[in-house]
Amino acid sequence: MKRGVAVAVAFAALAAGAEERKVYAHYMGCNPAWGGATRWHYYETHNYLRNTNDYVSAMGGNFRNWPLVPYPAERDAVDEIKNAKMEISRAKRFGFDGFAFDAWAGGDECKQRLETFFKAAEEMKVDFGLTICFDRSCHLVPDGKTVVDVYLESAQFVLKHKDSPNLARFEGRPLFFGYYSNAIDPATNQGTIEERFAAEKRGWDEFRRRIGMPVFIHGSLDNYGGEWPKVGKLAAEVYDAVGGFLGGGEGSAGGRETAEAVRAGGKVWSQPLSFQYANCWGWVMAWNGVDLLRYNWKAAIENRSRLLQFVTWNDYGEESCIAPTTGHGYSVLRANKYFIDLWKNDGREPPVEKDEVHVFFRKALGMPAPFPFYSRQQGAGTYVQVMSCLKEPAEIEIEGYDKVVTAPKGVHFEMYEPKLGPIRITLRRKGAKVLEMVAPEAISGKRWREDPTVSGFGSTFDEEWRKDFPDVEPLHYSENGDVDGDGLPNWFEMVNFGKFPQMHTAGVADPKADPDGDGYTNLEEYRNDTDPNWPDEPYPAGYVWDSRDAAKKGLSWNPARDDHNRPVWYCYNDRGPDEKKPTYDGNWKICPLILNVPTTHNYIGPTWGESANFNTENGLISLNGNGNTAMLWGWRAPVSGEVDVAASLVAGGGGGTLHALVLHKSEKGTERLDDVPMRGGERKRYAKAKFKVAKDDEIVFAPEYHESQGIGSLQVEYVRVGLVSPGGQGRQGGGGRGKVKSPARGCGRAGLGVVR
Numbered sequence: 001m002k003r004g005v006a007v008a009v010a011f012a013a014l015a016a017g018a019e020e021r022k023v024y025a026h027y028m029g030c031n032p033a034w035g036g037a038t039r040w041h042y043y044e045t046h047n048y049l050r051n052t053n054d055y056v057s058a059m060g061g062n063f064r065n066w067p068l069v070p071y072p073a074e075r076d077a078v079d080e081i082k083n084a085k086m087e088i089s090r091a092k093r094f095g096f097d098g099f100a101f102d103a104w105a106g107g108d109e110c111k112q113r114l115e116t117f118f119k120a121a122e123e124m125k126v127d128f129g130l131t132i133c134f135d136r137s138c139h140l141v142p143d144g145k146t147v148v149d150v151y152l153e154s155a156q157f158v159l160k161h162k163d164s165p166n167l168a169r170f171e172g173r174p175l176f177f178g179y180y181s182n183a184i185d186p187a188t189n190q191g192t193i194e195e196r197f198a199a200e201k202r203g204w205d206e207f208r209r210r211i212g213m214p215v216f217i218h219g220s221l222d223n224y225g226g227e228w229p230k231v232g233k234l235a236a237e238v239y240d241a242v243g244g245f246l247g248g249g250e251g252s253a254g255g256r257e258t259a260e261a262v263r264a265g266g267k268v269w270s271q272p273l274s275f276q277y278a279n280c281w282g283w284v285m286a287w288n289g290v291d292l293l294r295y296n297w298k299a300a301i302e303n304r305s306r307l308l309q310f311v312t313w314n315d316y317g318e319e320s321c322i323a324p325t326t327g328h329g330y331s332v333l334r335a336n337k338y339f340i341d342l343w344k345n346d347g348r349e350p351p352v353e354k355d356e357v358h359v360f361f362r363k364a365l366g367m368p369a370p371f372p373f374y375s376r377q378q379g380a381g382t383y384v385q386v387m388s389c390l391k392e393p394a395e396i397e398i399e400g401y402d403k404v405v406t407a408p409k410g411v412h413f414e415m416y417e418p419k420l421g422p423i424r425i426t427l428r429r430k431g432a433k434v435l436e437m438v439a440p441e442a443i444s445g446k447r448w449r450e451d452p453t454v455s456g457f458g459s460t461f462d463e464e465w466r467k468d469f470p471d472v473e474p475l476h477y478s479e480n481g482d483v484d485g486d487g488l489p490n491w492f493e494m495v496n497f498g499k500f501p502q503m504h505t506a507g508v509a510d511p512k513a514d515p516d517g518d519g520y521t522n523l524e525e526y527r528n529d530t531d532p533n534w535p536d537e538p539y540p541a542g543y544v545w546d547s548r549d550a551a552k553k554g555l556s557w558n559p560a561r562d563d564h565n566r567p568v569w570y571c572y573n574d575r576g577p578d579e580k581k582p583t584y585d586g587n588w589k590i591c592p593l594i595l596n597v598p599t600t601h602n603y604i605g606p607t608w609g610e611s612a613n614f615n616t617e618n619g620l621i622s623l624n625g626n627g628n629t630a631m632l633w634g635w636r637a638p639v640s641g642e643v644d645v646a647a648s649l650v651a652g653g654g655g656g657t658l659h660a661l662v663l664h665k666s667e668k669g670t671e672r673l674d675d676v677p678m679r680g681g682e683r684k685r686y687a688k689a690k691f692k693v694a695k696d697d698e699i700v701f702a703p704e705y706h707e708s709q710g711i712g713s714l715q716v717e718y719v720r721v722g723l724v725s726p727g728g729q730g731r732q733g734g735g736g737r738g739k740v741k742s743p744a745r746g747c748g749r750a751g752l753g754v755v756r
Contacts, residue, residue, distance in 0.1 A: 019306055020170065020171060020306060021305075021306050021307070021343065021344055022097040022098070022129070022170060022306075022307055022308070023095065023096055023097055023273075023307075023308040023309075023310060023340055023343075024096065024097060024098045024099060024100045024129065024131070024168065024175075024177070024308065024309050024310070025091060025096050025098075025099055025100070025309075025310045025312065025313035025322065025323075026099075026100050026102060026133055026177070026179075026309055026310065026311045026312040026313060026315075027099040027100060027101045027102065027312070027313045027314060028102050028105050028106070028312060028313075028314050028315045029101050029102060029104065029105050029106040029109065029110025029111075029113045029114065030105045030106030030109065030110060031067075031105075031106075031314045031315060031316050031317070031321075032067075032080075032083055032084075032087070032113060032314070033067040033068075033069050033083055033086065033087050033314065033323065034067065034069050034071075034078055034083045035078040035080065035083065036106065036109065036113075037106075037317070038063075038066065038067050038316055039078070041061070041062075041063055042066060042071060042501065042502070043499075045061045045063070045500055045501065046494070046495075046498070046499040046500045046502075048061075049061055049373075049495065049500065052374075052555065053554050053555060055280075055281075055555060056280050056281075058373060058374045058555060058557075059280055059373055059374055059375065059376070059449060059450055060370075060373035060374075060448070060449030060450070060451075061449075061500075062280045062281075062317050063316055063317060063501075064278065064319050064327060064451050064453045065316050065319060065321055065325035065326060065327040065328070065453065066316065066325060066326040066327075066477070066501060067314070067316065067323065067324075067325065067326075068323075068324035068325050068326055068329065068330075068465075068475065068477075069086075069468075069469075069475075070469055070472040070473075070475060071502070080113070080116045081116060081119060081120050081123075084113075084116050084117045084119075084120035084121075085120045085123070085124055086468055087117075087313075087314075087323070088117065088120060088121055088124060088126065088128050089124075089467075089468070090323065090324060090333075090468065091128070091313065091323075092126060092128055093467070094330075094333045094334070094336065094337045094340075095336070095337045095340035095341060095344075096128075096310070096313075096340075097127075097128070097129055097168075098128050098129030098130055098131065098166075098168045099117065099128075099129075099130055099131075099313060100131050100132060100133040100168070100177040100309055101113070101114045101117075101130070101131070101132045101133065102132070102133050102135050102138065102179070103132035103133060103134055103135055103138060103139070103154045104132075104135075104138050104139070104154070105135065105138050107138075111157060114130065114132070114158070117130055118130055118161050118164060118166055121166040122164060122165070122166055126166075127165075128166055129166060129167065129168030129169065129175070130158075130161075130166050130167065130168055131158060131167070131168035131174070131175050131176055131177065132154060132155075132158055132176060132177070133176075133177035133178065133179050133309065134151055134154065134176065134177070134178050134179065134181065135179045135180075136179070136180060136183035136184075139151065139154070147183065147184050147185065147203065148184060148185075148203055148206050148207050148210070151184065151207060152207060152210055152211065155176060155207075155211060155215070156211075158174070158176075159174060159211075159213070162174065162213075169216070170216045170240075170241070170268075170307055171216055171240075173214045173215050173216040173240075174213070174215045174216065175215075175216045175218070175307075176215060176216070176217050176218065177218045177220075177309050178217065178218050178219050178220045178239075179220050179245060180220055180222060180223055180245070181200070181204075181218075181219040181220045181221070181239070182196065182200050182219075182221070182223065182224070184200060184203035184204060184207070185199040185200060185202055185203035186199075187199035188200045188203070193224065193226075193227060193230055193231065193234065194234065196224075197234040197235070197237070197238065200238055201237060201238045204217065204219075204238055204239070216240045216241070217239050217240050217241070218239060218240065218241040218242070218243065218270055218307065218309065219235055219238060219239035219241070219242050219243070220243060220244055220245050221235055221242065221243070221244055221258070222244045222245050222246070222272075228255055228257045228258040228261070229257045229258070229260070229261045230261075231258060231261075232257065232258040232259065232260070232261025232262045232265070233261045233262075233264070233265055235262060235265075235267075236261065236262045236264075236265025236266065236267040237265065239267060240267060240268060241267060241268035241269070241270045241306075241307045242258075242262040242267055242268070242269060242270060243269065243270030243271060243272055243305075243307075243308075243309070244258075244272035245272055245274075245309075245311055246272055246274045246277055246285065246311055246320070247271065247272025247273060247274055247296045247299070247311075256299070256302070256303055259271070259299075259303035259304070259305075260303075263304065268305075268306050268307050269303055269304060269305050269306070270305060270306075270307045270308060270309065271296065271299050271300035271303055271305040271308060272296065272309075272311070273293075273296050273297070273300065273308050273309065273310040273311060274292065274293075274296065274310070274311045274312075274320055275290055275292050275293035275296075275320070275322060275332055275336070275454070276292060276319060276320060276452075276453060276454055277318060277319060277320050278318070278319040278451075278452050278453050279317075279318045279319070280317075280450075282318075284452050286452040286453065286454070288381075288383045288385060288415065289360040289361075289383060289385025289413070289415065289454065290332060290335045290360055290385065290387070290413075290454065291385075293332070293335060293336060293339070294335075294339075294413070297336075297339035297342075297343065300339075300343060301342070301343055301347070305343075310322060310336070319453045322336060324464070324468075326475070326477035326501070327441075327453060327454070327455050327456070327477070328360070328453075328454055328455055328456030328457075329456055329457050329458060329461050329464075330458060330460065330461060330464040330465075331358040331359070331360065331387070331456035331457060331458040331461075332360070332454065332456055334356075334358060334387075334458060334460065335358065335387055338350060338389070338411050349410050349411070350411075352389050352390060352391050352409070352410060352411070353391075354391065355388075355389065355390050355391055355394070355427060355434060355435055355459075356388075356389045356435075356458060356459045356460050357386060357387070357388050357389075357396065357425050357427055357435060357437055357458065357459045358386070358387040358388075358389075358456060358457070358458035358459070358460075359384060359385070359386050359387075359423050359425060359437075359439055359456065359457055359458070360383075360384075360385045360386075360387070360454050360455070360456045361382065361383060361384045361385065361418060361423065361439075361441075361443060361454070361455055361456075362381075362382045362383065362443075362451070362452065362453075362454065362455065363441060363442075363443060363444060363447075363451055363455055363479065363480055364382060364443070364444055364445070364446065364447035364451070365382045365418055365419075365420055365443050365444065365445050366381070366382060366445075367381070367447075368445065368446060368447045369447070369559065369567060370447045370448060370449050370450055371446070371447075371448060371529040372448065372495075372529075372531060373448060373449040373450070374449075374450075374557040375447075375449070375450035375557075376450060382418040382443060383415060383416070383418060384398070384401075384415070384416040384417070384418045384419075384423065384443075385413060385414070385415050385416070386398075386405075386413070386414050386416065386425065387411065387412070387413050388407040388411070388412045388414070388427075389410070389411050390407055390408070390409055390410065390412070390427075391409065392409050392429065393406055393407060393408050393409050393429075394406070394407060394427050394428060394429045394434065395407075395427070395428045395429070396414070396425065396426075396427055397425070397426045397428065398416060398419075398423060398424065398425050398426075399424040399425075399426070400419050400421070400424075401416055401417075401419060403416055403417070418443055419443065420442075420443055420444065420445055421442055421443060422438055422439060422440075422441075422442040422443075422481070423438070423439040423442070423443070423457075424436070424437070424438045424439075425437045425438075425439075435459055437457070437458070437459040439455075439457035440457060440476035440477065440478040440481050441455045441457065441477075441478045441479065441480060441481060442478065442480040442481050442482075442489075443480070444480040444489065446529070448479075448491055448492070448495075461474065461476075462474045475503065477501070477503055478490055478503075479491040479501075483503070483506045483507050484506070484507035486507070486509075486510075486511045486523075487511050487523050487526075488509055488511050488522060488523060488526055489526070490503065490506035490507075492509070492522075492526050493505065493506050493507060493508055493509040494506050496509065496522075496531075496532050496533060497509040497532075509522050509532075510522065511523040515532060515533055516531075516532060516533050516534055516535045516536075517535060518535035518536040519536075520536060531565075534565075537564060538639075538726065539564070539638070539639050539641075539723055539726055540723075540726070541723060541724065541725055541726060542722070542723065543722070543723040544720055544721065544722045544723070545562055545568055545569075545635060545720065545721045545722075546619075546718060546719075546720045547569060547619070547621060547633070547635075547716060547718055547719040547720070548618075548619025548718050549562070549563070549619075550562075550569045550614075551614040551615060551616065551619040551620065551621050552616050552617075552619050553616070554616070556614050558570065558571050558590055558591055559590070559636070562638070564638070566638035567636065567638075568635055568636055568637075568638055569633075569634075569635060569636075570590060570633075570634045570635075570636055570698070571590070571591045571612045571623070571631065571632070571633060571634075572588035572589060572590055572591060572631070572632040572633075572634065572700075573588065573589055573591050573610055573629055573630070573631055573632070574587070574588045574589075574629065574630045574631075574632060574702070584659040584661055584670065584672065584700075584702045584704070585670075586663055586670055588632060591611075591612060591631070610624060610625060610626045610629045610631060611624050611631070612624065612631050612633075619717075619718065620715060620716070620717060621633065621715070621716040622713075622714075622715050622716075623703070623713065623714045623715070623716065624713050625652070625703065625711075625712025625713050625714070626712070629712065630702065630703050630704065630711075630712040630714075631703075631712070631714070632700055632701065632702045632703070633700070633701050633714075633716050633719065634663075634698045634699060634700035634701070635698065635699045635700075635719060635721050636696060636697070636698045637693045637694065637695055637696060637697045637698070637699075638695065639695055639723070639726055639727065640692075640693065640694045640695045640726075640727030641692070641693065641723055641724070641725055641726040641727040642690055642691065642692050642693075642723075642724040642725045642727075643690075643691065643692075643693055643699075643721050643722060643723055643724060644687070644688065644689050644690060644721070644722040644724055645660075645686075645687065645688050645699055645719070645720070645721050645722075646685070646686065646687045646688075646718075646719075646720045646722075647660075647685070647686045647687075647701065647716070647717075647718065647719040647720070648683065648684070648685045648686075648716075648717035648718050649678075649683070649684055649686065649701060649714060649715065649716055649717065650681065650682070650683045650684075650714070650715040650717065651678035651679065651680055651681060651682050651684070651703070651711045651713075651714060652680065652681075652703075652711050652712060652713030652714060653680045653681060653713065654680050654711065654712075655677075655678055655679045655680040655681075655682065655711055656677075656678065656703065656704050656711035656712075657675050657676065657677055657678070657703075657704045657711065658675070658676040658677075658678055658684070658686075658701060658702070658703050658704070658711060658714070659672060659674075659675055659676075659700075659701070659702040659703075659704060660672075660673040660674045660675075660676065660686060660688070660699070660700075660701055660702075661673060661698075661699070661700045661701075661702060662691070662693065662697055662698065662699055662700075663697060663698040663700060664693075664694065664697050665694065665695075665696040665697055665698075666694060673688055673691075673699075674686070674688070678711055683717075690724055692727075694727075699719075699721065701714075701716070701719065
């Protein structure tokens with residue numbers, strides 16, 4: 001069946017009998033638009049960003065978006081009722097039917113916030129439902145009680161409002177959502193799928209018996225996996241509505257087969273809805289533009305959903321927030337409103353009352369290494385996606401872009417190859433300009449911290465802002481932009497001289513000043529990726545880089561930095577199409593850091609089978625290859641000069657050939673220093689004296705793989721590179737955080753030779 005026919009059939013089925021359809025937004029009670037955790041982070045982030053021993057701080061903080069509100073002075077009181085009314089008003093005008101508060105993210109404060117929203121909604125006299133989403137991770141179970149006991153207490157807290165017109169209901173019954181709902185009984189995590197669902201049913205049946213009134217319960221099934229048709233069938237015997245949480249692919253709780261099984265069981269399908277997810281502690285789900293949002297809405301329509309929980313309204317720390325933010329303005333919310341209207345109006349395109357344009361993109365072009373902060377990943381590809389909402393067809397032109405598109409009447413999405421700089425969009429009809437928009441955020445060739453999240457801006461931004469804050473100048477937040485036009489981006493001034501992310505401090509630095517007195521201006525420091533508040537220091541003859549120093553650090557990253565905070569130690573994986581592929585061709589990928597634990601740091605390769613482990617006690621680095629994948633260890637020269645190298649390495653069980661290489665970044669290409677045969681388990685000490693490297697050249701130890709137990713598994717006891725004589729060092733580049741001043745750390749004689 002073609003897509004258009006399938007969507008038409010799905011809408012026809014939804015329309016039959018005028019079935020009830022509602023969409024709620026999952027609301028984090030700890031993150032109101034003003035107050036709570038977001039307020040604290042807004043004012044405190046600049047105080048802890050420079051703590052490189054803290055995982056999140058070293059990555060540049062745990063927020064990539066902030067609530068889009070006019071931040072007052074620190075001491076100003078927060079009017080909770082006023083804030084609640086503002087958030088309800090925003091959600092209603094963009095098509096949401098209510099909020100499902102995460103129970104209880106923020107503890108008693110979240111409970112109080114729910115009470116505040118009930119009061120605000122009742123005073124507003126609006127049709128807006130309020131309920132909770134049971135979250136097992138936020139429900140402590142005291143001794144002598146069960147999960148059912150504490151869920152009942154939470155439900156009764158909500159049902160105090162059973163006579164309120166703002167209590168969320170579906171099919172006439174009070175509505176409760178779930179998050180990983182199979183946690184209601186300990187036995188739900190044991191045994192076969194049938195046994196797990198039997199335990200799940202026992203728990204929720206008991207809940208229903210004790211609640212004292214008919215209720216409508218939504219179940220979330222993400223952590224079952226695998227046999228989705230069976231999961232959907234069994235879940236339909238437990239819940240009134242069945243779905244997942246984030247969604248994002250056919251092979252998930254949001255897949256077609258699950259939905260069909262749920263509907264066949266006579267229950268409501270609840271398609272998972274989200275548009276991105278990026279947690280500093282966890283995984284990243286970031287598609288191009290709003291393509292994930294489009295995918296999930298297409299599935300919601302085709303799978304005939306009737307009840308939806310969008311994840312989330314305001315989880316700013318995990319970047320799933322669809323609420324208006326400093327990062328994507330009102331634009332993601334506007335795109336979502338189009339799909340809500342499409343869904344609720346049986347597939348009829350909503351009318352376009354005026355021309356508008358929205359743009360979505362990532363802040364960095366390509367995948368440059370971040371500076372001054374660290375990253376778990378290489379980065380995500382950049383794109384520019386334009387959403388046009390037009391009364392009549394029109395030409396859309398982006399200044400500096402070759403592609404000019406004639407967009408049709410109605411809503412249209414178009415993808416563009418990105419360019420550096422700000423995005424200026426012009427809309428023309430019959431040659432006449434009818435609209436022009438410039439996004440305050442810009443695309444940079446630099447990446448100052450890990451940020452895979454979507455940025456966005458729309459031509460209706462100021463209009464929407466005035467609906468929320470009629471007496472306040474619109475906040476056009478931007479990190480790569482340059483509010484004072486001095487060549488220093490806003491983030492650079494806020495992070496190094498102001499109070500990040502407070503935009504009023506984005507113009508406080510003088511680009512010609514040299515606060516650290518090292519002879520380089522702030523503008524030169526920015527261009528060369530060095531710290532403007534830390535004097536640049538040359539590497540003296542006799543300096544030694546030792547891999548054990550990187551492995552023993554409290555936090556290790558890829559690349560790891562030396563005590564000048566230059567990125568020098570790199571871990572790669574080489575995943576080839578067959579086991580015979582040589583590993584010395586330079587086509588390697590950097591491995592992302594995932595997490596540190598007390599004695600080891602784990603770099604994760606292409607699969608869980610390939611990794612690199614750092615031992616913080618003895619500095620040993622274990623490179624674990626698997627099958628046709630090898631893990632590689634390399635040093636990248638932060639300066640030009642003449643160097644010695646010495647290493648001690650132990651082969652994996654199968655043995656093979658170890659290639660010692662120099663990768664020249666110039667036209668010289670790859671220089672193979674030596675090919676070292678190694679038997680399984682053999683330790684080899686390697687040395688090479690006095691050879692020249694240019695800045696950014698790499699010395700790499702590449703174990704060729706032949707089988708899963710071959711030399712592809714390699715232990716690095718140490719790699720030591722000594723600077724015999726520095727070349728012209730010029731600007732060092734790659735400086736980082738901290739004030740560590742021990743340039744001779746680990747230095748021995750200039751010629752390393754073989755270390756015994």
